[in-house]
Amino acid sequence: MIDFTEEQIERYSRHIILPEVGGEGQSKLLEAKVFMIGAGGLGSPIALYLAAAGVGTIGIADADVVDMSNLQRQIIHDNERVGVMKVESAKQSIEKLNPDVVVKTYPYRIDADNVREIIREYDLVIDGCDNFPTRFLVNDACYMEKKTLISGAMFRFDGQVTTFKPHEDKEGPCYRCLYPEPPPNGLVPSCSEAGILGALAGAVGTIQSVEAVKEILGIGQSLSGKLMTFDALRMEWKKLRLRKDPACALCSDQRTIFDLVTYEQACELPFGK
Amino acid sequence: MTIQVRIPTPLRRLTDGADEVSIEAENVGALIDNLEAAHAGMKDRLCDDKGDIRRFVNVYVNDEDVRFLKGKSTILKEGDEVSIVPAIAGGAL
Ligand SMILES: [Zn+2]
Numbered sequence: 174m175i176d177f178t179e180e181q182i183e184r185y186s187r188h189i190i191l192p193e194v195g196g197e198g199q200s201k202l203l204e205a206k207v208f209m210i211g212a213g214g215l216g217s218p219i220a221l222y223l224a225a226a227g228v229g230t231i232g233i234a235d236a237d238v239v240d241m242s243n244l245q246r247q248i249i250h251d252n253e254r255v256g257v258m259k260v261e262s263a264k265q266s267i268e269k270l271n272p273d274v275v276v277k278t279y280p281y282r283i284d285a286d287n288v289r290e291i292i293r294e295y296d297l298v299i300d301g302c303d304n305f306p307t308r309f310l311v312n313d314a315c316y317m318e319k320k321t322l323i324s325g326a327m328f329r330f331d332g333q334v335t336t337f338k339p340h341e342d343k344e345g346p347c348y349r350c351l352y353p354e355p356p357p358n359g360l361v362p363s364c365s366e367a368g369i370l371g372a373l374a375g376a377v378g379t380i381q382s383v384e385a386v387k388e389i390l391g392i393g394q395s396l397s398g399k400l401m402t403f404d405a406l407r408m409e410w411k412k413l414r415l416r417k418d419p420a421c422a423l424c425s426d427q428r429t430i431f432d433l434v435t436y437e438q439a440c441e442l443p444f445g446k
Numbered sequence: 447m448t449i450q451v452r453i454p455t456p457l458r459r460l461t462d463g464a465d466e467v468s469i470e471a472e473n474v475g476a477l478i479d480n481l482e483a484a485h486a487g488m489k490d491r492l493c494d495d496k497g498d499i500r501r502f503v504n505v506y507v508n509d510e511d512v513r514f515l516k517g518k519s520t521i522l523k524e525g526d527e528v529s530i531v532p533a534i535a536g537g538a539l
Contacts, residue, residue, distance in 0.1 A: 214536075302535070303535060303536050304535050305533070305535045308535060326534045326535055326536055327534065327536050328455065328456065328534040328535075328536045329455045329456070330455045331454055331455045331456075331534060333531075333534060351504070351533075352501060352502045352533045353501050354501070355502075356500075356502035356533060367536065369536060400531070402529075402531060404452075404454075404455075404465070406455065406465060407465055411509075411529070412509065413504075413506050413509045413510075413511070413529070413531065414509050414510055414511065414514075415511070416511065416514050418513075
């Protein structure tokens with residue numbers, strides 16, 4: 174267990190007094206290394222809560238710069254940082270919040286050439302990206318590198334969160350068990366032009382943070398095998414069963430995918446038009 | 447019998463904004479056909495040219511994916527709730 178400084182004991186006191194966390198759990202958090210894809214709507218609350226919780230190392234990948242239209246929901250950035258790389262802005266906010274956290278920035282797109290090497294350094298991966306090709310790439314890479322993946326997505330008023338860890342949970346599905354391959358162009362929403370209720374990102378991203386902290390602490394029930402859905406208009410959360418596909422091309426006995434696949438971005442007519 | 451069907455936001459254009467519709471059906475296949483009859487365009491969103499449920503749309507009866515029940519032949523009973531859960535990708539946006 175880490176020797177806490179007095180400041181750390183005070184900072185993390187509300188964690189440390191929880192029997193499920195304690196000094197031991199707080200040490201685990203400080204020693205944890207989490208990699209996040211996206212420093213946007215979901216990445217903002219995720220990074221802030223993980224930083225506040227004292228997750229010791231946070232890696233963040235995002236190739237974009239802060240745009241004025243992001244500020245309606247991407248609360249890790251601010252007015253003065255419009256035009257700044259998102260990863261740089263996120264790093265500044267995290268360091269202001271908690272100097273215990275080491276932030277590593279990856280100001281470029283995650284692709285088939287870099288993803289496995291990057292995630293190898295981390296204990297846990299959190300996906301908050303905005304497109305299907307990256308979701309499949311990250312899923313496959315996490316399976317190959319045996320990393321737990323906490324996945325969150327949102328669209329307009331809907332959110333979805335789940336955890337994939339087929340390497341640990343024999344019954345646990347991967348993203349391809351849920352969706353075998355990306356939808357063809359034009360059939361589902363994936364465009365960044367789509368509207369989104371700002372605070373929805375907070376609801377979904379915060380659930381991902383809770384899941385990440387629990388995963389690091391090893392407490393409670395995991396979302397592996399369950400899809401949590403949130404309908405903000407109905408104000409309703411649901412938990413649906415996700416099963417391992419016995420014919421999954423990645424994580425089943427009938428595996429056919431052994432190398433990372435690069436898909437083209439599908440971004441045309443949204444699903445609901 | 448009457449089944450409550452939960453409509454995800456991307457498909458609410460087809461239901462005049464309704465987040466839930468009541469459909470008469472004995473099984474999932476009939477439910478999709480009757481959904482189409484009441485809200486044109488729905489079947490095309492949910493099924494491919496062969497009439498199979500698209501792989502990036504999951505249809506649930508209560509909390510179970512119909513792929514792990516009997517697919518379109520899955521029998522529905524009074525009080526069942528059907529949810530349509532399309533793949534969504536947004537996050538950084
Ligand atoms: Zn799988």
